[in-house]
Amino acid sequence: MYFHAAMIILIQSKDQIGLVAVISGILAKAGLNIVSLREHVDKVENRFFMRIEAENETDPVLLETSMRQVLPEKALITINPKQQKKIVLLVTKEYHCLGDILIRNYFSTLGAEVQTVIGNHTTLEDVCKRFGVPFVYISHEEEQFEAKIMEQIVALDPDYIVLAKFMRILSPAFVAKFPARIINIHHSFLPAFAGAQPYKQAFERGVKLIGATSHFVTDQLDEGPIIAQQVIPVNHSFTAADMVKAGKDIEVSVLAKALRLVLNDRVFVYRNKTVVFE
Amino acid sequence: MYFHAAMIILIQSKDQIGLVAVISGILAKAGLNIVSLREHVDKVENRFFMRIEAENETDPVLLETSMRQVLPEKALITINPKQQKKIVLLVTKEYHCLGDILIRNYFSTLGAEVQTVIGNHTTLEDVCKRFGVPFVYISHEEEQFEAKIMEQIVALDPDYIVLAKFMRILSPAFVAKFPARIINIHHSFLPAFAGAQPYKQAFERGVKLIGATSHFVTDQLDEGPIIAQQVIPVNHSFTAADMVKAGKDIEVSVLAKALRLVLNDRVFVYRNKTVVFE
Amino acid sequence: MYFHAAMIILIQSKDQIGLVAVISGILAKAGLNIVSLREHVDKVENRFFMRIEAENETDPVLLETSMRQVLPEKALITINPKQQKKIVLLVTKEYHCLGDILIRNYFSTLGAEVQTVIGNHTTLEDVCKRFGVPFVYISHEEEQFEAKIMEQIVALDPDYIVLAKFMRILSPAFVAKFPARIINIHHSFLPAFAGAQPYKQAFERGVKLIGATSHFVTDQLDEGPIIAQQVIPVNHSFTAADMVKAGKDIEVSVLAKALRLVLNDRVFVYRNKTVVFE
């Protein structure tokens, strides 16, 4: 589930007979050896998804041109997506997800470069500075809160925006600017306990597992396409506060997994679902 | 998490200082050695729960009398609960949970005796007969459907009634007769996807884990105290029908776990929650 | 991870450039639509593995002929493997794996037909008879123990032989007759605790997880290619006997999973490893 190859090719399109043949035929003609091929057809939506890792190299522009000639109209083709992507983080006060990302970023194993951290509190400024990562404080009490965040992001032009425990809700207008590019970590096993205070809800319901969900953000709160989910066992001895503590580790783990999948170009989005080639 | 001892003592009461001391003092005076002691205080409800396994034996009636003298009023005390309990199963057409229970019953490892299986279809009659377990067919189209089930159960006087994929909803009046004695297996990770067709809902939401929940039945549909929950990973390649298939194994596993816990007297119920001393 | 298609095509061969293209080209020419394609190249062994599910149908003999013309020499090609395979079970006294398989067999969801159960004790004869499955008793004290088992198997010509808690060791000569066709369930997380009494070993080592492993049998005891493994948590409160009890459920689960994978033609074997397209 890691990169082993010289070229990465991602295709999403309407399905039709023979797609694998025409695509692999083009690759063979170009002298590329397929090391790993993952393919999925969503029969309900009649949609085709493919991810290829190939050895040897060829001109990506020519390759794409060849493909456009045979693939269905409006096919989404990405050849050699950036291996080192850029991300901007939005945070509030909780450090656990941010800390994990900063450590990986510092040791160059994140698969992305953290350009800037934007916080609506100053709590996490110091830890960012210790790693030499710019921190921008924008209070949610400012009138132009979202506009100022937008300004920063537009200037930085990141590949993804990661809400690493950002406790404000972004407006539909904001979200609409970055389709399938805003990644959130929600502290429950969605769709259970959407909305506020999921651990309190979980405590009151007396569940025996709690979880976390990483998903792309859409204009429907906590309703976007799910990338990764995990759970851990809890029991009667956990107070609501204990669940919060225990949940933090699983949040770190789920967000780390979602980022690794997305940054390794293993996640396709269509309508409200993901196809994840793990 | 299994029986190792001669005596089992279960206590649930209002909490107060010194309960462990007075209880263990009585046991020591009676010459009992505590092999395993589990205790929980629910601080929110000010409620005390204790489960003891002790070696050596003493007269249970005298023991209970001694305890009543020192425990809070209305304390629930059970000494040496029946090791071989009796259960009645309610089923519809799906065999997987029933099959697992029949096999364990046949090999005397269920920790209970299946007295009778009641089905609202005849689909599962043959498999019951193969194991010499009585099967009673009561169609849900009969006018007196619930009354007839009730009649059977009252005659058999089981310790627990297990809904092993029984696809009918029992009335609040029925449920009220058997508080904390009806055990259900719901094919989702509650509270996600309560109600009908949870796998279809899960498929449409694009979740990455599906689960099952075993709970006591109350008059709130799918809202009773949870005993056990488990999940398994799914992905984009699963159709809704695949999720149903994959889910069956986890349903079997969760119901088996819940039954083992309940039949081993490891589950206490208070309000809408359980305390489970695994 | 289930069948959704009209044709299943399995290929294993030496790797070379363009294999996907030539294979998918032949399928396209035959009017087959690829619904699901899984491919793996083992770079260490230079070995190519592919599993295809395709819609529409074509003559499998012609299809294989076309493929042989373009695939490397000695390629292993299977088109439309039998969907209803035949299996023979070998058992001793423990019922849990057998019970699960008999139930699935009875309800036609095993993906195979159990032809016969061979036991070196008579303990499990009755349960087989209840399901109308033939049971053959061959005592391990008989001189011709293995020869008699062999005789039964040769007469039945099963696709797979499943050791469902068969507590005797088969000779290398016996095993050599059925390469990658004998499936065992070992009651430990191999390679930890190979050999006898793994739970006793696990108890003495004080491990916090115990597991089970399903693998193909080779002439190296407990060393064959692994198909599936799972673990469950244990703790200090488990005696060795408790671990045995707890382990049974995970053994059932792992063997069920391994059988589903093998019977759905999702497992390729090469040297001492498996490629499993889940």
Add this chain to the structure above:
Amino acid sequence: MYFHAAMIILIQSKDQIGLVAVISGILAKAGLNIVSLREHVDKVENRFFMRIEAENETDPVLLETSMRQVLPEKALITINPKQQKKIVLLVTKEYHCLGDILIRNYFSTLGAEVQTVIGNHTTLEDVCKRFGVPFVYISHEEEQFEAKIMEQIVALDPDYIVLAKFMRILSPAFVAKFPARIINIHHSFLPAFAGAQPYKQAFERGVKLIGATSHFVTDQLDEGPIIAQQVIPVNHSFTAADMVKAGKDIEVSVLAKALRLVLNDRVFVYRNKTVVFE
């Protein structure tokens, strides 16, 4: 599984009848209310373990004196263990476990203070400095390598020494100085793949799960009492290098769990096993 109480009482001794009664009697007399009580008797070793969390407070010295009068000789009694323990970390080049610990240390959620990091390479010096944690470089090529580490540790007098991916083997003489106080993270599911290069071994064996084990260090390499273990699934698509990468996350997680358990005084050690009151 977290602290909720004013007093913590830990007892380990030979088992005898009535221990719970005498202990809880003393607590009741002192006006302490037991919030949480965990008890285990190891029947094989005839050994008694108890952990109590109690509300209200009393003089710990008097409490211990009362207990010594009634407990078996040589009982180990700890009342109110330090909540903020001190630890020294030993590292080599791998950052992942260290990074996680430094982040928790910085945000005061580790349950301990990292006094110093000792490295036999300088690779991790910078990250320590960023957090203001002292780093001492002691090359393993120095003649007095172990003696110099010892000197540092003796001067700092930590409660625990954590081998956070320290790739050198400590001598039995060194280890003997710190019984049940050196915590290691081993990158396999022990006892599988003890010794060097466990992921290479796991890759060659073709396992379907890989794991990590945190244990106390004894003079038997990788044989000390196990505190925590976890596994994650792998498959044929993982190279040995991929397993190393995937394993790092589980190593972080297992070491974090082991530290939380030990630092919360939930782990008792006797002979080569632990009792863990999670």
